[in-house]
Amino acid sequence: NQITAISGLDSLSRLSHLSLASNRIDTISNLTSLPLKYLRLSGNNIVEIENLETLTDLMVIDLSGNQISRLGGLCGHSSLMEIYLQENVVVEREELLHLKELKNLRVLSLNQNPIDTVPEYRSYAVFHLPFLTRLDGQTVRIEEKVSAVNRFSPPLEVVAAQDHRTNTKLAVQNKPASLRFSTLTRLDEPYPMLVMCGPPGSGHEQFVRHLVDEFPSFFGLGVSHTTQPQGPRQGHGRDYYFIDEGTFNRALISGEFLETHEVGGHRYGLTMAAVEQVAHQGLACVTHMTLQGVLTMKNTHFEPRYILTIPLTPQVLTYVHIMDLTL
């Protein structure tokens, strides 16, 4: 039809299905008093999803074929099960975050929107809207859900495996083979190495330092490289090798690292050379790292002993629980 505005429906106090598709409506209005469950406004000129706050029973909304770019107006509609928004102008994938709280949402269509071409859009949607069963007309497969989680919130094992794969590949490709002191030990007796780990603030770093100070004829510190700025009490080559992002990347690409990890926006990595430097002195290498670093080390040919330190404060115990420790 040629309807340009919604009006005259106020008295329909039992109206649950309404279709005003293929008209010339540009604003959603005058629906607030209706107990709508199904609302079809496809093929209009609507720019904004608005004035729907009171439609708390809404289960299906079809706004396909409009000019909509933002999804904020759908937030809070917890009874919504199906949203049709194909052929609109949604660009930003962050718009999907407005739908995160819609726990009953099973079907979402956003095909033929610019968002369609945003890299990893589907995976992003599947990750943030885990209850969806159909997205853009296709069933959401369990494999997609798993790979979306691995992409956007990967379990430590996955991060560690990827880290190990990268470092091993680069080391094999870009580093000449050389005789290593750490591998000159007998086959039945691998190079002795100790890795301390624990949640932030657990004191594993001080523990390592005490070990090296008290038993200098047995332990040597495997000093990691980091992009974190050097603190006033920290020594270059003693606590860490403090390097910038570019130097870290070059070392990574040339296959220097056994493992790398990012903590709090800073990067950390233990190089083969750092271990070799200790092995060369006939000492056992002791070092400290995060849990993911440990999991990467477990993929290497080294067979360190691992010690986990956990201060028994409630915050740290929560952290340990979150990390799902399976050392």
Ligand SMILES: Nc1ncnc2c1ncn2[C@@H]1O[C@H](COP(=O)(O)OP(=O)(O)OP(=O)(O)O)[C@@H](O)[C@H]1O
């Ligand atoms: N090569 C590495 N790989 C992975 N993690 C590392 C590596 N080197 C250091 N880390 C870890 O990075 C984290 C941050 O290091 P940082 O020196 O900032 O310690 P911190 O903030 O003082 O924390 P803590 O109190 O746990 O020592 C620590 O848990 C440290 O063990």
